[in-house]
Amino acid sequence: MNSTVALLLCGPAALLATAVMAAGASRLAAATRLVYGATLAISAVLLATAASHLAGNPGEASATLPLGLPWTGARFRLDGLSAFFLVVVNLGGTITSLYGLGYGRHESQPHRVLPFYPAFLAGMNLVVLANDAFSFLLSWEFMSLASWALVMAHHRDEANRRAGYIYLVMASFGTMALLLAFGLLAGPAGTYAFDAMRTAHPDRFAAGAVLVLMLLGAGSKAGLVPLHAWLPLAHPAAPSHVSALMSGIMTKVAIYGFIRVVFDLLGEPAWWLGVAVLLIGGVTAVLGILHALMEKDLKRLLAYSTIENIGVIFASLGLALAFKANGMPSAAALAFTAALFHVLNHSFFKSLLFFGAGAVLSATGERDMEKLGGLIHRLPVTSFVFLIGCVSISALPPFNGFASEWLVFQAILRSPELPQWGLKVIVPAVGGMLALSAALAAACFVKAFGITFLGRARSAAVERAHEVDRWSLAAMVVLAAFCLLAGILPGLVIDSLSTVTLPLVGERMPVQMAQPWLSIVPIAESRSSYNGLLVFAFITISASLAAFFIHRFASHALRRGIAWGCGFPDAVPAAQYTAVSFAQPIRRVFGGFAFRSRETVDMPAPGALEPARLKVEMHDVAWEIFYQPITGAIDFATERLNHLQFLTIRRYLTLVFLYLVILLLVLALWP
Amino acid sequence: MNGLTFDIAHLLAGSLVLISFMMLYQDRLFALINVFALHAVVLALSVAWQAYIQDAHHLYITAAIALVFKAIVIPVGLHRIIQRLGIHRDIETAVGIGPTMLAGIGLVTLSMVLMLRVTPEADPLAREDLAFALSIILLGLLVMVTRRNAVSQVVGFMSLENGLVLAATGAKGMPLVVEISVAFSILIAFIVIGVFLFRIRERFDSVDIGALDDYRGERR
Numbered sequence: 001m002n003s004t005v006a007l008l009l010c011g012p013a014a015l016l017a018t019a020v021m022a023a024g025a026s027r028l029a030a031a032t033r034l035v036y037g038a039t040l041a042i043s044a045v046l047l048a049t050a051a052s053h054l055a056g057n058p059g060e061a062s063a064t065l066p067l068g069l070p071w072t073g074a075r076f077r078l079d080g081l082s083a084f085f086l087v088v089v090n091l092g093g094t095i096t097s098l099y100g101l102g103y104g105r106h107e108s109q110p111h112r113v114l115p116f117y118p119a120f121l122a123g124m125n126l127v128v129l130a131n132d133a134f135s136f137l138l139s140w141e142f143m144s145l146a147s148w149a150l151v152m153a154h155h156r157d158e159a160n161r162r163a164g165y166i167y168l169v170m171a172s173f174g175t176m177a178l179l180l181a182f183g184l185l186a187g188p189a190g191t192y193a194f195d196a197m198r199t200a201h202p203d204r205f206a207a208g209a210v211l212v213l214m215l216l217g218a219g220s221k222a223g224l225v226p227l228h229a230w231l232p233l234a235h236p237a238a239p240s241h242v243s244a245l246m247s248g249i250m251t252k253v254a255i256y257g258f259i260r261v262v263f264d265l266l267g268e269p270a271w272w273l274g275v276a277v278l279l280i281g282g283v284t285a286v287l288g289i290l291h292a293l294m295e296k297d298l299k300r301l302l303a304y305s306t307i308e309n310i311g312v313i314f315a316s317l318g319l320a321l322a323f324k325a326n327g328m329p330s331a332a333a334l335a336f337t338a339a340l341f342h343v344l345n346h347s348f349f350k351s352l353l354f355f356g357a358g359a360v361l362s363a364t365g366e367r368d369m370e371k372l373g374g375l376i377h378r379l380p381v382t383s384f385v386f387l388i389g390c391v392s393i394s395a396l397p398p399f400n401g402f403a404s405e406w407l408v409f410q411a412i413l414r415s416p417e418l419p420q421w422g423l424k425v426i427v428p429a430v431g432g433m434l435a436l437s438a439a440l441a442a443a444c445f446v447k448a449f450g451i452t453f454l455g456r457a458r459s460a461a462v463e464r465a466h467e468v469d470r471w472s473l474a475a476m477v478v479l480a481a482f483c484l485l486a487g488i489l490p491g492l493v494i495d496s497l498s499t500v501t502l503p504l505v506g507e508r509m510p511v512q513m514a515q516p517w518l519s520i521v522p523i524a525e526s527r528s529s530y531n532g533l534l535v536f537a538f539i540t541i542s543a544s545l546a547a548f549f550i551h552r553f554a555s556h557a558l559r560r561g562i563a564w565g566c567g568f569p570d571a572v573p574a575a576q577y578t579a580v581s582f583a584q585p586i587r588r589v590f591g592g593f594a595f596r597s598r599e600t601v602d603m604p605a606p607g608a609l610e611p612a613r614l615k616v617e618m619h620d621v622a623w624e625i626f627y628q629p630i631t632g633a634i635d636f637a638t639e640r641l642n643h644l645q646f647l648t649i650r651r652y653l654t655l656v657f658l659y660l661v662i663l664l665l666v667l668a669l670w671p
Numbered sequence: 672m673n674g675l676t677f678d679i680a681h682l683l684a685g686s687l688v689l690i691s692f693m694m695l696y697q698d699r700l701f702a703l704i705n706v707f708a709l710h711a712v713v714l715a716l717s718v719a720w721q722a723y724i725q726d727a728h729h730l731y732i733t734a735a736i737a738l739v740f741k742a743i744v745i746p747v748g749l750h751r752i753i754q755r756l757g758i759h760r761d762i763e764t765a766v767g768i769g770p771t772m773l774a775g776i777g778l779v780t781l782s783m784v785l786m787l788r789v790t791p792e793a794d795p796l797a798r799e800d801l802a803f804a805l806s807i808i809l810l811g812l813l814v815m816v817t818r819r820n821a822v823s824q825v826v827g828f829m830s831l832e833n834g835l836v837l838a839a840t841g842a843k844g845m846p847l848v849v850e851i852s853v854a855f856s857i858l859i860a861f862i863v864i865g866v867f868l869f870r871i872r873e874r875f876d877s878v879d880i881g882a883l884d885d886y887r888g889e890r891r
Contacts, residue, residue, distance in 0.1 A: 650765065654816045661781065661809070668785040 002061035004053055005078050008086065008129060009063065011046040015039065015122035019115050026111035035114045036100040039121060043093035046125065050086035053078060054496055068134050075193055077131035080499035081264070084340060085128045085256040088347050092249040093121045095475050099355050100241045102471030106362045112153040113239055120146035120245065124253050133182035133192040137175060140257070144171040144221075147250060150242045151234045163233035170220050170230040177217030178257070181210045185265055194265060201267040211273050214261050215280065221254035223307045224314060225284040226622035231307060232291070236299035236367070240358025243299060247306040248351040252343050255313060262321065263336075263504045271420055274322030278426060281315030282433035284308070287622075289440040290594045293447065293586050294618065296369045296579040298357045301448055302350065305393065308437055309346045313339050315430055316408045320505060322423055323414070329507030331414045334522050336501050337494055337509050338407035344493065345400040345486060349392040352479040353448075356386035359472055360452065363465040369448070369579040374457040378465040381473050383453040388480040390445035392487070395438050398536035400486035403520070405438060406530055407494075410522045440586065447582045456573040488532040491520050580616075587616070595619055676724045677796055683717035684803040687837060688779060691810035691830060695775050696768045700753050700822055704746050707826045711741035714833045721840045730840055737836065741829065745861055753822060766817045778809040800841025807834030825864050832857050 018038045025031050053061075062077040078086075100117070107113055123143030130136035148171065152164040184206050185197045202210065220227035235246045262269070262277075288307030295301040316339035323332035357367070359382045366372055376383040392399035395406075412434070415427035457463045467473070486493055491512030498508035512520045519531040591597030595618040602613040647655070690710045697703040715738035722730030753759050764771070786802035793801075811831025815824050 650816060650819065653812075657812045657816050660812070661778070664781055664785055668781060668788060 002063055002078070004049060005061050005063040005076055005129070007049050008046060008078060008125070009065070009076060011042055011049075011090075012122035012125045012129075014042050015118040015125070018042070018118040019122070022118060023115035026114045031114055032104040032107070032110055033101060035118065036097045036104055039118050040094055040097035040101070042118075043090045043097060043121065047087060047090035047094055050078075050083045050090060054080065054083040054087060054499060062131060068132075068138070073132075074135045075131035075195075076126075076129040076135070077194070078129065080503060081256070081259060082128045084497065084500045085252065085343075086125065088252050088344055089121075089124045089128060089249055092245060092347050092351055093124075095351060095478055096241045096245050096249075098478070099244070099358070099472050099475035102469035102473075102475075103239070103241050103355075103358055103362060105469070107239060109153065112155075113150060113242070116146045116149040116153075117242065120150060120242070120250075123147075124249060127253050128256055131194045133186065133194070133197075136194075136257070137179060137182065140178065141171075141175055143250065143253065144175065147234075147238070147242070147246055150238045150246075152237075153239060153242075154237070157237075159233075160237040163230070163237040166230045167234035170227065174217045174220040174227075177213045177220070181213035181217060181261065184210050184213070185261070194260075197265045198267075204270060207266055207270065208273065210266060211262060211269075211276065214258050215276065218254045218258040218261075219280070219314075222251045222258070222310045222314075223284075223288075224280055224310065225287045225307070226626045228284070228288065228307050229620065229623050229627055232295075232300045232303040235303040235306070236297065240299070240354055240361060243303070243358070244351040244354035247303055247354060248347045251306060251310055252347055255310070255317075255339075255343060258314075259317065259504070262317075263324075269321050269325045271322055271325040271423065274318045274320075274325060275422060275426055277318030277321060278315050278430050279318075281311045281313070281318055282430035283311070285311030285315065285437035286433050286440070287311075287594060289437045289444055290586070290590050291620075293440060293444045293583045294595070297367050298360065298369055298372075298448065298452060299354070299367050301369075301444070302353050302357060305353075305441065305444065306346075306350055308441060309342065309350070309393075311437065312405065312408060312434060313342050313346070315434060316342065316411065318430075319408075319411050319415075319427065322418065322427070323411075324505050326418055326420075326423075328414075328417065329505055330509075330523075331411060331417070332505040333501045333507040333509050334407065334414070335411035336505050337497050338404055338411055340497050340500060341407060341490070341493055342404035345392070345404045345483070348479055348482045348486065349389045349399075349401060352385060352389040352476055352483065353393065355472065355476045355479070356382055356389060359468040359476070360465075362472075363468055364459075364461045366459065366461060369451045371459040372452045372457075372462055373455045373573060373576065374453070375462060375465060376453040378462065379453075379467050381467060382476065383449075385473075385476040385480040386453065387449055388483055390449045392483040394442035394445045396442070397530075398484070398487045398532045398539065400483050400490070403487050403490040403530065403532060405434075407490075407522060408434065410528055413528075414523070443586065447579055451577070451579045451582065455576045458573045458576070484536075488536055489518060490530075490532060491515060491518055494520060587618075591618065594621070596621060676720075680717070680720055680724065680796055681799055683713060683720055684800055684837060684841075686713050687717065687833070688803050688806050688810070691807050691814075691834075692772070692775055694814055694826070694830060695771050695810065695817070698764055698768075699759075700820065701750070701759055703823055703826055704749050704753075707749075707830060708742050708746040710830055710833055711737055711746075714836060715742060717837060718840045733836065733840060737833075740857075741833065745829065748861070749822060749825070758820070758822070763820045763823070764817060765819045771813065771817050775810055775813055778813060779806040782806045782809055797841050801838055804834045804838035804841065807831070807837060810834075821864070825861070828860070829857065 018035060021038075022031060022035045025034070028034075060077060060079040062075065065074040065076070068074040104110065104113070120143060123139055123146050126139035127136060127143055130139050148164060148168055151167055152160065154160050155164065182192065182197075184202060185200075186192050187200055187202070189196075189200075191197065191200070215224065216227065220230075223231040235243050238246060262273075285308050288304050288309075288311055292301050292304035292308065295304055316335050320332045320335035320339060323329070323335055359379065360372065360375060361367055363379055363382075364372065364375075388399065392401040395401040397403075409431065412427055412431035415424060415431075418424055418427065494509055494512045498511075502508045509522060515521055515529075517531060518533045519529050521529045587595070587597060597616060597618040600615045600617070602615065604610045604612060687710065690706060690713060693706045694703060694710070697706055715734045718730055718737060719734040722728065722734060782805035783802050786798065786805055790798050790801065808831050811827050811829075811834055814827030814830060818824055818827060
């Protein structure tokens with residue numbers, strides 16, 4: 001057994017031990033500190049181990065434990081891909097634990113959160129390390145159940161119970177799809193070790209079926225349209241630091257599962273496999289961000305925006321598949337690196353934004369943006385780091401979101417070299433969708449920041465808000481620093497991803513750290529290059545100069561004057577721009593097909609005193625097209641089968657007997 | 672293989688199937704248990720014969736277990752249970768004898784067709800043995816589903832297990848430890864079911880499992 005893998009396996013074991021300890025001690029006053037302190041230390045050790053493996057590049061290492069299926073054992077393996085995702089998981093785990101040290105003190109029922117939080121982290125670590133289908137599925141299900149328990153932490157709320165139920169149903173559905181996918185990969189011999197699957201290449205039909213099943217299984221966990229409906233319900237229902245883990249990290253574990261199967265175990269892909277992934281990714285990106293724009297609940301907005309980013313990542317992965325199938329490994333490496341880079345970046349800024357939403361929630365008790373506003377005066381540090389998160393997720397330079405999305409578009413720009421006409425048409429179309437979603441994301445986060453932090457307070461709770469504790473602020477500041485650093489030093493990230501891309505797509509991106517002045521040059525100097533440091537320096541210097549000149553040549557004093565009140569005699573806070581009114585133009589443009597929205601105006605009769613009302617009706621199309629028919633069918637079937645639950649013992653025996661006879665008959669009559 | 676050894680093995684296994692058929696039409700409990708004891712005796716003979724022709728001495732132990740427990744201990748125990756419950760005069764079958772026999776014939780045909788089809792290259796003795804064993808298992812299940820009395824369901828279960836033992840001894844090389852553990856599990860199942868019978872009896876004044884359903888408030 002390799003010592004690195006052994007150390008990495010000790011981590012989840014220690015986390016599970018922490019979970020058991022937390023279950024026993026969760027009612028103690030010091031339990032919060034103890035549990036988050038322990039998870040912080042363990043995650044930090046795991047992070048250091050995984051990062052040193054990724055940086056040191058010593059190849060693969062594996063270990064087999066005598067657990068699980070008797071003839072398979074529980075196999076675990078560490079390679080570049082799992083090391084990278086371990087870094088993502090444990091970096092998130094470390095910073096979330098840091099945040100939890102402060103945020104967890106506001107928890108009203110800590111015994112419902114503390115035992116499951118370390119278990120959730122352990123599950124995610126084990127999924128990434130698993131090297132056979134059985135341990136993978138077991139860890140995956142463990143991760144789902146632990147996160148389900150966290151979603152149900154505040155189960156007295158009816159909406160949370162519904163979210164938990166839908167999450168549980170979708171998680172079981174996803175695991176079933178994964179189970180079938182692994183069954184196809186294992187083939188008739190039933191070899192559940194990944195090492196054996198890697199050498200056995202399924203035929204075209206089986207490969208297509210595995211890809212579809214992975215899109216269903218991993219995609220439902222990651223939040224691909226139309227399997228996304230549970231995500232904006234479940235992620236915000238959990239406590240905010242857990243929302244950050246679910247949105248920022250668990251969706252990445254789902255992406256890991258997809259990459260592991262489709263890029264690693266499935267062998268050489270066919271080009272049309274990439275088309276499916278590309279299209280679904282593009283549609284997911286656009287629909288996710290449109291839903292986010294319509295949302296006025298801050299945490300749900302963030303959850304919908306996660307769907308958008310998952311769409312971007314999947315589109316990029318689809319592109320990598322298409323390039324790989326056509327024997328263009330350098331382009332595939334570019335698209336694949338862009339996807340992984342975006343995975344890392346999204347884990348940074350989505351955690352940051354959820355932490356910010358949690359800080360707003362604990363300071364004001366509000367998630368509804370229509371009741372917030374003006375928080376920049378009350379929570380200056382939180383609002384600054386939240387702004388950094390918004391800028392990063394809107395893909396504005398010099399932050400990290402721009403660097404990864406720019407790489408995605410560089411990969412899209414190589415699509416004319418693809419031989420198939422289908423791809424030549426589809427890839428630019430998907431590129432258009434991604435560009436649209438990037439622009440909409442910027443609008444969405446202008447709204448999220450502007451309505452929440454700018455303007456005037458819309459409720460009394462906001463006026464009494466105070467800045468949150470130091471642990472939470474430290475976690476957010478660290479993440480904001482990571483957002484900036486990854487934006488200025490993209491070359492460092494790209495180079496460390498080379499050990500991941502090389503075995504999976506057969507090529508790596510050119511070495512970036514050798515470029516002068518921290519530039520990145522994905523293809524060739526003549527085509528494109530980006531220098532985050534230069535942009536950062538330009539923005540900093542020009543902004544400082546502008547501020548200097550304004551303060552030098554304009555008046556020093558802060559003057560307060562009467563603003564033009566738009567004709568309102570009394571400028572109450574309710575007269576400000578609201579989240580809904582900000583999103584209205586976009587709703588009018590896209591609402592017709594994306595939400596089947598309808599606006600009706602109720603005009604009172606002349607002389608009547610009641611106010612006129614504007615009603616907006618919106619539908620979640622995915623919910624109506626996919627979920628309602630399925631739930632209807634299941635309800636119908638269970639209603640019909642219900643009486644089977646109340647048979648006599650003899651009839652149960654008869655049923656078993658008849659089933660056995662039928663099976664034997666089939667065996668006897670099979671040609 | 673010597674023609675005579677094959678014929679005798681065949682004869683014993685065939686008699687087991689025949690005795691399973693006899694179980695199907697016994698509507699008195701004592702008679703059913705006597706037939707079961709006969710079943711166990713023939714099983715013991717068959718296993719002993721296998722031990723002789725395979726030269727596998729541990730199978731003699733299996734045969735002895737079958738003889739002692741299934742032909743003597745369990746039937747005597749069941750006899751006493753029935754006397755203490757006072758149900759020795761009960762007549763019970765849930766399905767008529769004619770249809771049951773027809774179903775049994777169908778099941779034996781099915782298992783013959785199936786076994787002879789899926790094991791074309793196996794040793795002929797093992798082949799026949801497996802086919803007979805599957806028939807006995809299916810007939811044991813049939814006894815279980817056609818009876819309403821808990822005692823006769825126990826008997827059906829035991830005869831099913833006899834079929835398993837026959838299959839295991841026909842296929843060469845079942846370890847003794849497996850055999851002993853199966854025998855013990857059967858014995859424990861017998862004890863547990865016996866205890867349950869008295870508990871059911873105490874509560875419902877009957878061992879007709881229909882009473883359980885009445886208790887649950889189900890229509891039948």
